[in-house]
Amino acid sequence: MNSDWYKNAIIYQVDTAYFFDANNDGIGDISGILKHLDYIRGLGANALWLTPFYLTPFRDDGYDVKDHLTVDPRFGDIADMVMLLEQAEEMGLRVIIELILQHTSSEHRWFQEARKDRHSPYRDYYIWADEPPENDDPPMFPGVEESVWSWDETAQQYYRHMFYHDEPDLNLACPAVINEIERVILYWLRLGVSGFRLDAASHLIKQAGKGDVKKGLGLLNHLRNFVAVRHPETILLGEVDVPPQQYSDYFGDNDRLHMLLSFSLNKAMFLSFAHKDARPLVKALDDIPTPPARACLANWLRNHDELDLAGLSPAERRDVIKEFGPEQDTHIYQRGLRRRLASMFENDTAKIAMAYSVLFSLPGTPVIRYGDEIGMSENLSLNERNAVRTPMQWDTTRNAGFSQAERDKLIAPVMVRGPNRYRLVNVSKSQIQNHSLLHLVSNMARTRLGCKEIGSGTHKIIDMKMPSLFAIRYDYDGDALLMITNLSDKKVQVELNEPEIMMLTELLADEEYAKSGLLKATDRFPVNGYGYRWFTLKYTRE
Incomplete structure (x- = not known):
């Protein structure tokens, strides 16, 4: 049994509806994912994170759940899920699914029963008020929703919704709701999932504490204990967008979240990329408390939502937007960008590979979003965050190989124009090109899987006296690793000032720098513009 498997994992995130359509109805499905597990495993991933496949009206990409115990017929049935x-x-792939506890769809049976009758046992499943409180949180989607409270004519009360008005918030201080959540967890545990991603974790904790985060954190203890006594290898991965000083609250003492999606590192990475300067990222790393022994961060470049820049200063935000999305139609929710990775980096393979080298160098577990490994782009004609939710581009055949359905039946249009159109950017083409982005990312992923020093060891930043260089060292059980990435387009000469290092052995690089792959620590050595060099170290032990 490997109860710490998640600390040495590569997670591949798949949007169920957009990956592959096996029954040719125009919508991606579970059977479609099953058909391409070999691709995911071959990429180097050993964990698969699925976005929601539950029964849903699908107004919010499936995060508006109508029944947590039913697979939506659009995506298949429970037998398909068991097969997957x-x-x-x-194949050695762990599967992580969404646990959406913060809200349900307004079409959920619980909400429909709750709104009919103030005395219904389901009334307390949600949060109601005769008059909304004067001071409440702003809506999560400014410009789309005006308030977190909406009037329900049938219920004759206001109900709270942190997200969209058709996603009422669950009352997580209600014991009956917690019992329902336990039923959901048990069901999916029995079917064999390896983890749950807690959507909107910081918001659900606040709801569990009736506005008091400290009180609400007890729910994480309860959930951790609930899964641990049944399936000790099961993980809880939390979406937690809070200041890094608060991360410790969500980890607890190895008794809350196993993994935390680090928004602070994500924002700092893009600020460093915009400035071609590693110092914002180094500062962000310094600001994060060391996770407890049985916990770690999860890091990503892009996800299924916007690139959220809230938390950066106005000047920093302007710099990132100027570099990666100056056009007005790329902006979203007054706080970020609705763009994919490749288009932000102008489809420059070297730049994108540089960003992945930084991602794989960070302490914690890397997450790759489907399609980013081949350089897919966003479709800005789609509303809000849907811009980054488009069909996977498999090959040059009909509908990018995603589906054989008629084009007007597709869940979202395939990219047929621009530099990232599917005839130019697809898996098949990437697989036969030796220096494609897919090959570079796959090499990094497979190499990273062998680096136990990152998941199990300690890290320290190495100051190379050059702001453009991000250099980090890992030590574990007598083994050491040094990873260097150049964030600028200028080639640099590096000199190590680490007296105990005797020899460096090249583990991975953007090109073959030295035939032997060996360097003395006293040697000066180059790193290309947007280049990277990973080394194992031989050093003197005191």
């Missing part, structure tokens, strides 16, 4: 879990296990 079975095959994934045989």
Whole structure:
């Protein structure tokens, strides 16, 4: 049993509806994911994170859940899910699914029963008020929703919704709701999932504490204990966008979240990329408390939402937007960008690979979003965050190989124009090109899987006296690793000032710098513009 598997994992995130359509109805499905597990495993990933596949009106990409215990017929049935879990296990792929506790769809049976009758046992499942409080949180989607409270004519009360008005917030201080959540967790545990991603974790904790985060954190203790006594290898991965000083609250003492999606590092990475200067990222790393022994960060470049820049200063935000999305139609929610990775980096393979080298160098577990490994782009004609939710581009055949359905039946249009159109950017083409982005990312992922020093060891930043260089060292059980990435387009000469290092052995690089792959620590050595060099170290031990 490997109860710390998540600390040495590569997670591949798949949007269920957009990955592959096996039954040709125009919508991606679970059977479609099953058909491409070999691709995911071959990429180097050993964990698969699925976005929601539950019964849903699908107004919010499936995060508006109508029934947590039912697979939406658009995506298949429970037998398809069992087949996926079975095959994934045989291939060494763990499966992480969404646990959406913060809200449900307004079409959920609980809400429909709750709104009919103030005395219904389901009334307390949600948060109601005769008059909304004067001071409440602003809506999560400014410009789309005006308030976190909406009037329900049937209920004759206001109900709270942190997100969209058709996603009422659950009352997580209600014991009956917690019992329902336990039923959901048990169901999916029995089917064989390896983890749950807690959507909107910081908001659900606040709801559990009736506005008091400290009180609400007890829910994480309860959930951790609930899964640990049944399946000790199961993880809880939290979406937690809070200041890094608060991360410790969500980890607890190895008794809350196993993994935390680090928004602070994500924002700092893009500020460093915009400035071609590693110092914002180094500062962000310094600001994060060391996670407890059985916990770690999860890091990503892009996800299924916006690139959220809230928390950066106005000047820093302007710099990132100027560099990666100056056009007005790329902006969203007054705080970020609705763009994919490749277009932000002008489809420059070297730049994108540089960003991945930084991602894989960070302490914690890397997350790759489907399609980013081949350089897919956003579709800005789609509303809000849907711009970054488009069909996977498999090949040059009909509908990018995603589906054989008629084009007007597709869940979202495939990219047919621009430099990232599917005839130019697709898996098949990437697989036969030796220096494609897919090959570079895959090499990094597979190399990273072998670096136990990152998941199990300690890290320290190495000051190279050059702001453009991000250099980090890991030590574990007598082994050491040094990872250097150049964030600028200028080639640099590096000199190590680490007296105990005797020899460096090249582990991975953007090109073959030295035939032997060996360097003395006293040697000066180059790193290309947007280049990277990873080394194992031989050093003197005191």
